[in-house]
Amino acid sequence: MKFEHIELADKEIRFETLHYEAEKLGFVHAEQWDYERVMFDMKIHNNQEIYYLRVPAYAIKGDIPKDETIVKVMTPILGKYYYPHGVEYAGEDFPEAVVNRSNTKLQQLKEALDKK
Template identity: 85%
Template structure:
């Protein structure tokens, strides 16, 4: 599921600002990066199921993880985790509570990076 209605996609930010804002809201960087791309994950437990809200970004000036690197945020996505296969993004019926939590977290992230 894509979260296009929260206008965080296409924002250009310093990596340091995005990193700090995301981690302060519970997103994990977890060394998921190369020099051009980065992913911030929020793990959500709902009953016996696990979901991941992912905020991807890529470097447009500099290299990740340098603090002064400028990154462009991509559209956040929600996926359901299936052991042992991984995360599926399409064809899922996501619980309303999970979607609401994602909307709240993404709104908070947008507010934090706009300060």
Template identity: 55%
Template sequence: MKFDEIGFEGQEVKFSHVRHAAEASGFVLAEQWDYERATFDYKILNQGDTYYLRVPAYSIKGDIPTNDAICRLMSPVLGKHYYPHGVEYEGESFPESVINRAHSKLDLLKHTLEQEA
């Protein structure tokens, strides 16, 4: 599930700002980052199922994870984890409570990013 109208998609921010805002909002920098891309994840557990709310970012100037790299934020996505295959983003029906929690976290992240600017 893609969240296209959160309000920070396409925003360009220093990596240090987005990392601080994401961590302050409960997201973690996913381990699969490279020098051009990073993903900030928030894990949601609901009735025995695991979901990931992910905020992708990519560098438009400098290398991730240097603090002065400039990143462009992309549309957040919500996916359901299936062991051992990974996370599925499309073709899923997400519980309303999971979607509401995702919106709440994204609102918090947006607010925190605005405070960082």
């Protein structure tokens, strides 16, 4: 599921700022990056099921994970985790509680980044 209505996509910002604001809201950076791309994940548990809210970005000036690197945020996505296969994004029926939590967290991230 894509969250295009939050209007985070195409926002250009320093990696340091995105990293700080995303982790402050509960997103995890972990090891999901290379020098050009990065992913911030939030794991959501709902009735014995696991979902991942993901905020991807890519470097447009500099290399990740340098603080001064400028990244461009891509459209956030929500996927359902299936063991042992991984995360599926399409063809899923996401629970309202998970979608609402995702909308809230993404709106909070957008508002925090808009202030920078």
